[in-house]
Amino acid sequence: MEGKKLLSCWRLWLSSVLLLTACASAFADQAPTASTLSARLSGSDQRISISSTKIVNSSGVNGLVVQSTAHGVTKVLFLPSAIEQPTATTIVTPTRAAVVGNIGWDAQALTVFDPTDARVLGQALCRSAALSPNGKTIAFVRMFPSHFVPIDLQTAKYAVLDLSGDLGEAITSSRSDVGEVVYPPLPPAPGAKFDSDIHTIDGKIRWLSSTSFTFTDRFHGVASDVVVTKQGTRWMAAVVSTRKAY
Amino acid sequence: MCKAPAFLLIATVLTLEACASHGSFVPTSAPSGYTGEPTQPQQAASATQIKPVAPASMGPNQRVAVMADTEQELLSQINRARAAGLQPQFIVVSAPLRTYTFPVYASIARSVNALLVVAYNSLYVFQLDHATVHYTNSPVEMSYLPVVAARHFDARAKVAKETGKFKFGIQMTKEALCPDCVALVRRKAAIGAITKNWKTQSDPWQRTPNYVAWVPTPTMAPKLKIIPPNCFSGCSSRSYYYYIVIGYIGIGSGGSGATPTPTPIELKITSNSLPSNSIGFQLTGPGTGTVTVEEIVNSRPTNRQIGPYSAGSYVIHYFNNQDGSDLALGEHTQLKLTWNNTYGAVYDSKVETFDVLGNWVQTQYNIPLQSTCTGSQESVLLFNPNGCNSSASTFVSQFVTQANRNGTGEVASNKYCSVEWACGHSTVETDFDFPVTPKTTCQTVPDATTVATYDINNAKGTGSPWRCGDNALQIRGTNPSEITTKKVEDNCPGCSNAQFGKMDNFTTSGACSGVPSLPNAVTVRMR
Numbered sequence: 001m002e003g004k005k006l007l008s009c010w011r012l013w014l015s016s017v018l019l020l021t022a023c024a025s026a027f028a029d030q031a032p033t034a035s036t037l038s039a040r041l042s043g044s045d046q047r048i049s050i051s052s053t054k055i056v057n058s059s060g061v062n063g064l065v066v067q068s069t070a071h072g073v074t075k076v077l078f079l080p081s082a083i084e085q086p087t088a089t090t091i092v093t094p095t096r097a098a099v100v101g102n103i104g105w106d107a108q109a110l111t112v113f114d115p116t117d118a119r120v121l122g123q124a125l126c127r128s129a130a131l132s133p134n135g136k137t138i139a140f141v142r143m144f145p146s147h148f149v150p151i152d153l154q155t156a157k158y159a160v161l162d163l164s165g166d167l168g169e170a171i172t173s174s175r176s177d178v179g180e181v182v183y184p185p186l187p188p189a190p191g192a193k194f195d196s197d198i199h200t201i202d203g204k205i206r207w208l209s210s211t212s213f214t215f216t217d218r219f220h221g222v223a224s225d226v227v228v229t230k231q232g233t234r235w236m237a238a239v240v241s242t243r244k245a246y
Numbered sequence: 247m248c249k250a251p252a253f254l255l256i257a258t259v260l261t262l263e264a265c266a267s268h269g270s271f272v273p274t275s276a277p278s279g280y281t282g283e284p285t286q287p288q289q290a291a292s293a294t295q296i297k298p299v300a301p302a303s304m305g306p307n308q309r310v311a312v313m314a315d316t317e318q319e320l321l322s323q324i325n326r327a328r329a330a331g332l333q334p335q336f337i338v339v340s341a342p343l344r345t346y347t348f349p350v351y352a353s354i355a356r357s358v359n360a361l362l363v364v365a366y367n368s369l370y371v372f373q374l375d376h377a378t379v380h381y382t383n384s385p386v387e388m389s390y391l392p393v394v395a396a397r398h399f400d401a402r403a404k405v406a407k408e409t410g411k412f413k414f415g416i417q418m419t420k421e422a423l424c425p426d427c428v429a430l431v432r433r434k435a436a437i438g439a440i441t442k443n444w445k446t447q448s449d450p451w452q453r454t455p456n457y458v459a460w461v462p463t464p465t466m467a468p469k470l471k472i473i474p475p476n477c478f479s480g481c482s483s484r485s486y487y488y489y490i491v492i493g494y495i496g497i498g499s500g501g502s503g504a505t506p507t508p509t510p511i512e513l514k515i516t517s518n519s520l521p522s523n524s525i526g527f528q529l530t531g532p533g534t535g536t537v538t539v540e541e542i543v544n545s546r547p548t549n550r551q552i553g554p555y556s557a558g559s560y561v562i563h564y565f566n567n568q569d570g571s572d573l574a575l576g577e578h579t580q581l582k583l584t585w586n587n588t589y590g591a592v593y594d595s596k597v598e599t600f601d602v603l604g605n606w607v608q609t610q611y612n613i614p615l616q617s618t619c620t621g622s623q624e625s626v627l628l629f630n631p632n633g634c635n636s637s638a639s640t641f642v643s644q645f646v647t648q649a650n651r652n653g654t655g656e657v658a659s660n661k662y663c664s665v666e667w668a669c670g671h672s673t674v675e676t677d678f679d680f681p682v683t684p685k686t687t688c689q690t691v692p693d694a695t696t697v698a699t700y701d702i703n704n705a706k707g708t709g710s711p712w713r714c715g716d717n718a719l720q721i722r723g724t725n726p727s728e729i730t731t732k733k734v735e736d737n738c739p740g741c742s743n744a745q746f747g748k749m750d751n752f753t754t755s756g757a758c759s760g761v762p763s764l765p766n767a768v769t770v771r772m773r
Binding site: 056059060061062080082084103104105106107109125127143144145146147148149150151152153154194195196198200 | 609611620621622643644647648650651652653654664665667684685686687692698700701736737738739740750759760761763
């Protein structure tokens with residue numbers, strides 16, 4: 001009995017991989033690797049898998065291969081996205097999922113989509129993105145250009161976005177002004193000449209719980225440990241310690 | 247091995263002069279000819295080891311130590327030695343107002359804030375940061391000097407440094423003899439008391455001397471005081487000897503009853519280049535010995551022994567490990583090579599100005615070319631930075647993403663756009679300034695030789711070592727072809743996460759995505 005169950009599981013896994021690979025080949029000039037990221041919606045049988053290699057479909061659109069399973073029905077879909085290498089995925093609701101991934105070594109993109117038909121609901125560029133443990137919220141540094149702009153424009157703005165809420169107009173293609181900025185309370189004065197004149201993240205954003213995250217910000221030679229906590233419907237930031245930045 | 251001297255020496259001890267009585271070495275008799283094996287100066291100071299050297303044994307270019315009771319007399323002796331075809335060795339302390347010349351047998355030490363020189367029956371005290379020391383023509387790293395405790399002088403030197411005030415009390419003598427000094431002590435008893443607890447230590451040029459003491463024939467036999475070196479702990483009155491000299495007197499090498507043979511040996515650093523991973527040096531003279539390669543890194547000496555070598559020209563490497571792991575981390579300020587020859591030790595040194603930062607991640611960035619991008623057409627708004635007139639257009643969606651990430655992109659051949667900032671729309675990423683010329687933070691046009699890194703030109707002490715125009719050496723092997731020199735021209739805020747351990751290299755590739763990283767490299771800041 002146990003053996004039959006194991007055999008059945010193995011067959012299911014193998015068929016999934018084969019199906020995924022076959023579909024990806026149909027979409028792509030470049031076949032995806034077998035490794036995938038997957039997420040499961042708590043309390044339901046819905047799950048999605050996203051191949052780890054981006055593909056370009058026959059129309060020249062970049063995207064990812066998504067395998068979506070709900071109520072025992074599996075679909076393999078093409079998800080248009082700027083993401084080159086996915087790093088995290090989440091199912092927010094039965095009709096809303098999100099994938100986060102790298103574009104280059106220093107930036108990331110967020111794609112929110114409907115897993116039932118791979119319809120893109122919104123995309124945004126960001127840096128240092130981190131999904132909350134329950135997968136409902138994403139914290140990140142708003143996107144800024146790496147080069148060729150005044151240093152003023154490269155200041156870190158720490159933001160949070162509720163993926164389960166109304167995305168509205170805020171999250172449209174390739175925009176960076178998404179989410180609610182929680183820190184710093186005011187941008188630095190214009191005219192920055194040095195990196196120490198602007199805010200810079202030191203390390204990563206780390207979630208402490210699904211309603212609280214922390215990061216270290218460098219500004220004017222001071223490293224500040226900041227904790228951001230959701231209080232009711234608002235996110236509140238507090239500097240809990242400071243030290244000289246090196 | 248040495249023959250007896252062929253000249254006549256009449257050396258008579260005239261007097262024993264009073265001095266402090268704390269000396270660690272107390273000669274018991276006057277010198278009386280050649281008796282010992284080759285000696286070092288501090289040993290030569292012992293009465294039984296003071297050995298005159300025959301003038302005939304002084305070959306051309308022989309390195310000699312000149313001695314005198316006053317600076318003026320010493321300078322005169324130096325000129326006379328040079329006129330005789332010899333190479334006089336001496337110490338020069340350079341200070342803001344003038345330079346001071348001392349015999350090699352002077353005792354030179356440093357404390358926390360002061361440089362201290364015992365010579366000419368005086369104790370000269372200089373502010374440490376305002377003085378440099380040269381042994382003949384070679385600079386002497388302060389860290390090489392013996393360290394002594396001198397709290398009183400440290401306090402004065404500190405005040406002098408902070409206030410620029412160098413005058414304390416009645417200063418007529420000091421101002422005449424040493425206007426740069428924060429103190430000048432002339433009383434022997436006071437010098438003895440001050441130095442009595444100082445450890446007996448020798449200066450670098452006294453440990454393995456390559457010179458012999460020399461006194462020219464005086465036209466009128468002067469009194470010459472031979473001051474024993476390393477007399478920090480106070481010299482016994484019996485350690486001072488006065489001679490009437492006829493002919494030449496030398497102190498130094500000589501076998502038992504034999505004539506000492508001065509041996510000119512030399513080490514010269516002919517080239518040193520980290521980008522070429524090479525140090526060239528030339529050895530001349532007889533004998534063999536190891537070479538000590540010493541570098542001052544973060545103000546501390548590091549060294550290794552190589553060889554043995556005999557006379558010839560050689561090229562060695564700064565580092566020999568393929569991954570550069572044997573290149574000491576930190577700021578390299580001096581290279582010193584010492585030939586530990588059987589005839590003595592000689593050295594040469596060069597100033598270095600590079601900082602080994604560690605094994606850094608080397609990413610790449612570029613200006614994406616729209617024709618290499620894929621995707622659907624996406625609406626954008628183009629602003630002319632001159633006047634900020636705008637017009638609607640479309641770009642390929644992947645190009646929009648990459649241009650937003652990079653900050654710029656090449657829309658068509660030699661037509662560039664930049665994320666809009668000149669007209670105040672910087673948060674809307676589908677707005678671009680067009681046309682523009684992409685420039686780095688240092689206002690240069692990037693090319694394959696330029697790199698970006700974190701926090702360049704930062705004068706506020708957050709730790710970044712970079713300035714516009716610095717050369718960055720990337721070492722991926724010992725072969726010069728594996729060492730790349732790039733120029734720091736651009737800023738890279740994303741490079742800050744690895745504690746400055748990341749560098750973004752510009753590439754002229756117009757690829758829209760998938761620009762690969764370069765292999766990690768030991769990264770060195772060159773100035």
